[in-house]
Amino acid sequence: MATEYRARSFSQGLRYKGNAGMWTWLLHRVTGLGILLFLIIHVADTALVVYRPDWYDHALDLYRSPLFRVAELGIFFAVMFHAFNGLRIIIQDFWPIAMLHQRRLAHVAIGMTAVLMLPVAWMMLAPLFGLADEPGTERARQRQLNGGVPVEASAAPAPVAPVSLEGAR
Numbered sequence: 001m002a003t004e005y006r007a008r009s010f011s012q013g014l015r016y017k018g019n020a021g022m023w024t025w026l027l028h029r030v031t032g033l034g035i036l037l038f039l040i041i042h043v044a045d046t047a048l049v050v051y052r053p054d055w056y057d058h059a060l061d062l063y064r065s066p067l068f069r070v071a072e073l074g075i076f077f078a079v080m081f082h083a084f085n086g087l088r089i090i091i092q093d094f095w096p097i098a099m100l101h102q103r104r105l106a107h108v109a110i111g112m113t114a115v116l117m118l119p120v121a122w123m124m125l126a127p128l129f130g131l132a133d134e135p136g137t138e139r140a141r142q143r144q145l146n147g148g149v150p151v152e153a154s155a156a157p158a159p160v161a162p163v164s165l166e167g168a169r
Helices: 010-014 020-051 053-063 066-094 096-129 138-145
Strands: none
Touching (some): 020 053, 020 096, 053 066
16 A cells, blocks of 8 residues: 655645644653653752752742643643553554554554543642542541541541449359
8 A cells, every 4th residue: 555645735734633642742752841841941950958958948839839730730631641652653653553553552642641631639739629639638648548538537536435344253
């Protein structure tokens, strides 16, 4: 089966085609750049521990803000999509027959990313809306120690009747 190539101008090559392949192509590049930007920022802010501890503490305070919580979710999305789409590309490169199923494989990559995003989004965003305890807080530790029982329910011990063993014979 011969492949036919047509000469196109640069602007025609950049024109949006509107299919899953174009979206995955674009998202793969954008998520790759996002991951690179995150790694650069991560290396820089980790270096602050040694050179400017006060700036590092300030950076940690910034990272605890709701805006950065949403950004962390974006980083998770970027890593997951980039990984699954990269696997799709590897499959298509090593097994050319998979090229017949490009659209289906693109949908699988997007679907797997979405399936992983739902529970992670809940874990990361629920504390922002007061729907769950913030991990690492004293309240979350107490709940963990009490076997998942809310702290308020376990705060006061249940009343116990006095027991005497004298008259039990």
